[in-house]
Amino acid sequence: MQDNLKSSSYQQLEQKSKYTNMFLRWFLYFVLILFASYFIFPLYVMVVTSLKTMEEIRQGTLLSWPSGLNFESWAVAWGGRGYGAGDTFLKPYFWNSIKMVVPAVFFSTFIGAMTGYVLTKWRFKGDSWVFLFLLFGCFIPFQAILLPMARTLGALGISNSIVGLVLVHTVYGIPFTTLFFRNYYVSVPTELVKAARIDGAGFFKIFFKILLPISAPIIVVTVIWQFTQIWNDFLFGSTFSFGEAAPIQVALNNMVLSSTSVKEYNVDMASAIIAGVPTLIVYVLAGKYFIRGLTSGAVKG
Amino acid sequence: MKTLKIEDLSKNFGSTEVLKKINLEIDEGNFLVLLGPSGCGKSTLLNIIAGLETINEGNVFIDDYNVSKVEPKDRNIAMVFQSYALYPSMNVRENMIFGLKQAKTSKEKIEQQLEKVSKFLQVDQLLERKPSQLSGGQRQRVAIGRALVREPRIFLFDEPLSNLDAKLRVEMRREIKKLHQQLKTTVVYVTHDQTEAMSLGTRIAIMNHGVIQQNDTPENIYNKPSNTFVADFIGSPSMNLIKGSLKESSGEISFTANGSNFEIPVKGYEFKDKSNLNNKEVFFGIRPEHIYFKKSNESDFEVNLRADLSEYIGHEQIMTFDYANQEILAKFPSTIKIELAKETKLFFDLTQTSLFDAMTEERI
Numbered sequence A: 001m002q003d004n005l006k007s008s009s010y011q012q013l014e015q016k017s018k019y020t021n022m023f024l025r026w027f028l029y030f031v032l033i034l035f036a037s038y039f040i041f042p043l044y045v046m047v048v049t050s051l052k053t054m055e056e057i058r059q060g061t062l063l064s065w066p067s068g069l070n071f072e073s074w075a076v077a078w079g080g081r082g083y084g085a086g087d088t089f090l091k092p093y094f095w096n097s098i099k100m101v102v103p104a105v106f107f108s109t110f111i112g113a114m115t116g117y118v119l120t121k122w123r124f125k126g127d128s129w130v131f132l133f134l135l136f137g138c139f140i141p142f143q144a145i146l147l148p149m150a151r152t153l154g155a156l157g158i159s160n161s162i163v164g165l166v167l168v169h170t171v172y173g174i175p176f177t178t179l180f181f182r183n184y185y186v187s188v189p190t191e192l193v194k195a196a197r198i199d200g201a202g203f204f205k206i207f208f209k210i211l212l213p214i215s216a217p218i219i220v221v222t223v224i225w226q227f228t229q230i231w232n233d234f235l236f237g238s239t240f241s242f243g244e245a246a247p248i249q250v251a252l253n254n255m256v257l258s259s260t261s262v263k264e265y266n267v268d269m270a271s272a273i274i275a276g277v278p279t280l281i282v283y284v285l286a287g288k289y290f291i292r293g294l295t296s297g298a299v300k301g
Numbered sequence B: 001m002k003t004l005k006i007e008d009l010s011k012n013f014g015s016t017e018v019l020k021k022i023n024l025e026i027d028e029g030n031f032l033v034l035l036g037p038s039g040c041g042k043s044t045l046l047n048i049i050a051g052l053e054t055i056n057e058g059n060v061f062i063d064d065y066n067v068s069k070v071e072p073k074d075r076n077i078a079m080v081f082q083s084y085a086l087y088p089s090m091n092v093r094e095n096m097i098f099g100l101k102q103a104k105t106s107k108e109k110i111e112q113q114l115e116k117v118s119k120f121l122q123v124d125q126l127l128e129r130k131p132s133q134l135s136g137g138q139r140q141r142v143a144i145g146r147a148l149v150r151e152p153r154i155f156l157f158d159e160p161l162s163n164l165d166a167k168l169r170v171e172m173r174r175e176i177k178k179l180h181q182q183l184k185t186t187v188v189y190v191t192h193d194q195t196e197a198m199s200l201g202t203r204i205a206i207m208n209h210g211v212i213q214q215n216d217t218p219e220n221i222y223n224k225p226s227n228t229f230v231a232d233f234i235g236s237p238s239m240n241l242i243k244g245s246l247k248e249s250s251g252e253i254s255f256t257a258n259g260s261n262f263e264i265p266v267k268g269y270e271f272k273d274k275s276n277l278n279n280k281e282v283f284f285g286i287r288p289e290h291i292y293f294k295k296s297n298e299s300d301f302e303v304n305l306r307a308d309l310s311e312y313i314g315h316e317q318i319m320t321f322d323y324a325n326q327e328i329l330a331k332f333p334s335t336i337k338i339e340l341a342k343e344t345k346l347f348f349d350l351t352q353t354s355l356f357d358a359m360t361e362e363r364i
Helices: A002-051 A054-059 A072-080 A092-119 A128-141 A142-156 A162-186 A190-199 A202-213 A216-231 A235-240 A248-260 A267-288 B042-050 B090-101 B107-120 B136-148 B166-183 B194-200 B220-225 B229-232
Strands: B004-013 B015-025 B031-035 B057-062 B077-080 B154-158 B186-191 B205-207 B211-216 B240-249 B252-257 B281-286 B302-311 B316-323 B326-333 B343-348 B351-355
Touching: A002 A248, A002 A267, A054 A267, A054 B326, A072 A092, A072 B154, A092 A128, A092 A162, A092 A190, A092 A202, A092 A216, A092 A248, A092 B031, A128 A162, A142 A235, A142 B057, A162 A216, A162 B057, A162 B077, A190 A202, A190 B042, A190 B077, A216 A248, A235 A248, A235 B281, A248 A267, A267 B351, B004 B042, B015 B042, B015 B211, B015 B229, B031 B042, B031 B194, B042 B077, B042 B186, B077 B136, B090 B107, B090 B136, B107 B136, B136 B166, B166 B194, B194 B220, B205 B220, B205 B229, B211 B220, B211 B229, B229 B240, B229 B281, B229 B351
Parallel strands: B031 B186, B031 B205, B077 B154, B154 B186
Antiparallel strands: B004 B015, B004 B057, B205 B211, B240 B252, B240 B281, B281 B351, B302 B316, B302 B343, B316 B326
């Protein structure tokens, strides 16, 4: 009798906790969906607006669906209308940005890897000070260095050029890339370097043959970081370049702000998406290489 | 000709003196173990022999040639590390031949060496594997193999077994011993484990605070420790050091512990210097395993001590006794039953004792 009573009360409890769990689960989904839509909303507006004609934009609302897939504004944003003077479009600046980003990311990553390697595996007197000063570079407000940098670029004869921008981005990327690589190499056992030295490998051989092959995860992190930073940079681009040498973010700004006639929201939105897409592509492509622990196994089991 | 000779070697990191005037010599084919607590400078000494650390003062000679300023790769040494330090991106084959390739050895010679060594160490089935796909013992073997293919004059081992679990450690210890018996190469081996040191070494150098305390055969280290540090460091539990003084009357020397009312004769003891022994403050050292429950030698000295504590550890038991308010430990087979808080008759083996000056803590 008592047993029955007990088991029935357990059943009640079980029932109750089942309802509570179900409610909490649905509440969780509700909150998640709410937040997700909050984040996706601007992108949605951009995409639909870019597919509308100006007529539709004027008559419909922000959220209304376009009448069809109309890619005309994309074509205009990318290639212009072809009137010649005063017609700004993204294509040349897109290539400017590529020409700036690829070498800048490459050099800053490579130099960061080298400095990180030296700061961890070839310790020297005062190396922690060097690292500290490098870290300052991460915290300096970039506005503070605009003027001296402009003078430097002028003196080097590379102001208002892609080469100049590559230099600026490489220099100001090094503190971050060094930080990344240093923190990664700190966890790589120094005994690897010792073993390689006894085996007769020198400074560069150890770097290229032993450390670089196990650096894939941190290289990916650094490349994504640097690519995003440099691609999205507006401050350096707008300060150190104008006209034909400008990177895409500056061109986008000029395009959106300088139109004298009617604001073409559809073209503006298409341009903004074009300017943002490469960073998205880098995330999608490189994201899967975020694999941790490639060094596991070199150390103890 | 000494295979390895270290002369007046000093090393400091900033203001910390790590090694102080180290002198050390190793004959061909010897297995020298550098033993000491962590921070005693033993690994630094090994790194200096390898050429991975610079020297502040003194010299290192290999085969009578001063190698103090020679690069690690040209010292004709090979080293096995605690973490094995296998190159993670290379497979076993590439790991093992990396050094030979750097030295521009001919392809045939490399293949020949690789085959010989990998067969010898039974890693020939693993050549295409990455280090991450190997077990702890296999990694250890590959790391030794990488050292072997170079056919060095001296092998350096830096705590190679401390990352292995207890069972594997005993196995690998035997393998290293076998390896040395077969190859007869000179070895310098760093460890903080006294069992490893005792079982592997033909000579042991005990280090503390950057100084070599004693460099001797395992037997002498155990039986005739040169100071209280060595006496205390070697053995488990360590040697009992009973504080007291010596008394000399009509040529017979005896020891009396502080506060005790009986004398222990030490007539069989080999003093370094027989003068000025009367009233000398000393430590009387006797190992727990040399205190017996039954009289076994004619010279055994009989004492009655109160048992305070018993620690059972399976095959044996460690008993704590009170000797004139000083704790002393004794080790017996666990079959012996001893009642606590009672006087028990024990026998000190007087052929196995050590005496240390209480001031200098050196053996007398």
